[in-house]
Amino acid sequence: MSVETMRELQGYGFFILLVAMVVILYSYWFHLTRSEKSGRRNYEKYSRLALDDNLDDKTIEAKQNSTSSDNRSSK
Numbered sequence: 001m002s003v004e005t006m007r008e009l010q011g012y013g014f015f016i017l018l019v020a021m022v023v024i025l026y027s028y029w030f031h032l033t034r035s036e037k038s039g040r041r042n043y044e045k046y047s048r049l050a051l052d053d054n055l056d057d058k059t060i061e062a063k064q065n066s067t068s069s070d071n072r073s074s075k
Helices: 004-036
Strands: none
Touching: none
């Protein structure tokens, strides 16, 4: 394989990777916007996470109990 062919394949690979990363970024942004509008998550709460990081500060979300330990059978 010649150097010119390898450079050409490298250029095509870079362009495909760049397009894939842009698609992933915009799909993630769309997911965040859609979940915030539907009311599933409020990401405005997380913006103050770095400022409110003391031990006595109020938690952002309450911890939900896992039911996986309840589903185990005790023999």
